[in-house]
Amino acid sequence: MSKIVVIGAGGQLGQCLRTVAERRGISEIVFPIEQEANILNEELLNTLLEKEKPQFVINCAAYTAVDKAEDEVDLSKAVNETGAAHLARACKANGVALVHVSTDFVFEGNEVKLLKEDDVANPINVYGVTKLDGEKAVTDILEAYFILRTSWLYSEYANNFVKTMLKLGAERDELGVIADQVGTPTYAIDLANAIFDIIESESxxxxxxxxSNEGVTSWFDFAKAIFDISKTSVKVNPIPGSAYPTKARRPAFSVMDKSKIKSTFNIEIPYWRDSLVDCIKQLNK
Known part of the structure; x- marks a missing residue:
């Protein structure tokens, strides 16, 4: 197995990669603390890669606060674009392949069709723009890269929609959840497994x-499933996005076509609701 360095190890996906690495018995993997792997410091990244000599770097470091990004444009750009460029250059200098995580938010999401990798990306918020610019930085600098776009990430770690809903469900009798934004929830443990599958394929x-996980749902139906599986009794009302205005616009339909990753790496992708059951089991432990 190749040696791996994980950047952004403290975040949701970083923690899932650690969990999955332990389950799979992957020992040649390093989870440096942010002070050793700050994506904004190219010199530091070079030093890290020279010292560890990995074959792969997985980049989980990202600015993901979608609404806050509308105000913190410079910070979002620094992490998602400049940081990605720093890491790509460090990987190139050290002969390392990069697995870089991106998002469905690079798409406008204004028509109901499965989004393919080569469809035109046209983001409608700052977060999406900076993530797309990060992708471009990686593809301009490096040849050895896998960019994985994912969507609606959740897990037993960090802050995410599932944990927020469980908290609100315990506190309230009734909730309004947006019903006119459609996508696919993705269990970050499944994404971590897919990343290791790609690395182990030596492709x-x-x-x-x-x-993303298989299937299609709205935030409203996702919330209903969370409460159904966790046996939380709370009334959930469908509301239009217009009734819950946010700083950043969201794609109305961002369901991605996964046939390329499935056929290339022979990856089996779980259905979103089955994975949600697994996550809630873990949370109950």
Whole structure:
């Protein structure tokens, strides 16, 4: 197995990669603290890669506060674009392949069709713009990269929609949840498994790939499923996005076509609701 360095190890996906690495018995993997792997410091990244000599770097470091990004444009750009460029250059200098995590928010999401990797990306918020610019930085600098676009990430770690809903469900009798934004929830443990599958395949079929769980749902139906599976009694009302205005616009339909990643790496992708059951089991432990 190749040696791996994980950047952004403290975040949701970083913690899931740690959990999955332990389950799979992957020992040649390093989770540096942010002071050793700050994505905004290219010199530091170079020093880290020279010292660890990995074959792969997984980049989980990202600015993901979608609404806050509308105000913190410079910070979002620094982390998602400049940081990605720093890491890509450090990988190139050290002969390392990069697995870079991106988002369905690079798409406008204004028509009901499965989004393919080569569809035109046209983000409608700052977060999406900076993530797309980060993708471009990686593809301009590096040849050995796998960019994985994912969506609606949740897990037993960090802050996410599932944990927020469980908290609100315990506190309230009634909730309004947006019903006119459609996508696919993705269990970050499943994404972590897919990343290791790609690395273990030793494939050189580099490029952009889409990965989310299977199926399609709205935030409203996702919330209903969370309460159903966790046996939380709370009334959930469907509301239009217009009734809950946010600083950043969201894609109305961002369901991605996963046929490329499935056929290239022979990956089986779980259905979103089955994975949600697994996550809630873990949370109950």
């Amino acid at each position: 050189k079929i580099y490029g952009i790939y889409h990965y």
